[in-house]
Amino acid sequence: MTQDQARVFVIDDEPDVREAMSMLIRSVGLQVETYGNALEFLNHYQLAWPGCIVADIRMPGMSGLELQEKLNAMGATIPLIFISGHADVPTAVRAIQDGAMDLLEKPFRDQLLLDKVQSAIRRDQERRTEAEALAQLHRLYDSLTPREKQVMAEVVSGKMNKVIASDLHLSTRTVELHRANLMEKLQVHSVAELVRLAQALEDNG
Structure with a gap:
């Protein structure tokens, strides 16, 4: 898997959920990597990797919100989509205010998730294109x-x-x-x- 290929990082502590989402996302030709917890993902992830994250907001150990905090501290701009079966309003508000692209409540339609993932990947591509253009601009000015x-x-x-x-x-x-x-x-x-x-x-x- 090359560095320039967008992929979807699925993070969920339930194996059945990971497998179901992985199969769904792969069915539309996207590449997927799955992780059983947030720490495992963080130990593997590199900022240069394009794509998006789909993560459960409540997981044992490091929660989705704590993962979001770590990513923000790293300067990561990768879009983050949260999923939850029991997200309260304050949690949802905090997630969005901290930069999450969306929060989907279970059960959700397969097509809704696919639409959100495709939109997130497009946003990530746009951000990376803008960042490269700006970096080139600074190189020229320098x-x-x-x-x-x-x-x-x-x-x-x-x-x-x-x-x-x-x-x-x-x-x-x-x-x-x-x-x-x-x-x-x-x-x-x-x-x-x-x-x-x-x-x-x-x-x-």
């Missing part, structure tokens, strides 16, 4: 020289080349060269694109 970063800041603030030259004590020609170089490095072709890129960097630290 390739700029300190002077190019200064010129960029001046450009996105709306200043003309002559004003930038005066502010930075450079010739207009030098500013033009820095501006051309930074736009090439950042792979943008207009000031509007540069402004959007700068905003994305600011919004995401």
Whole structure:
């Protein structure tokens, strides 16, 4: 099983439940890994693995909510779907507030679970695509020289080349060269694109 293949991690202390959910999810062509408890899963899981988690919210040892806390502390963004036969309202609210995608009460329809799993995998793919795009953006920005970063800041603030030259004590020609170089490095072709890129960097630290 390769690192780039989405899989569904099923965590439940009841073997019959694990097997039933595994068969159901595999029936639509998805890959599944099953675990009898949350600690076993945590000892195996790697953040780079795409997919989603389907976990019982109440299990012996580490509960589903405690698993969620551990995943959040790790910085995991993998979608988490809880299942429960007896979840009270405060538990459900806490799970959702802490980032769970959904909580399904047993008994639930097979199709409902499959729909939630497919939706969770799509969300995970979108998050990973966005994260990679942002990482690439930071790599491009980090390739700029300190002077190019200064010129960029001046450009996105709306200043003309002559004003930038005066502010930075450079010739207009030098500013033009820095501006051309930074736009090439950042792979943008207009000031509007540069402004959007700068905003994305600011919004995401």
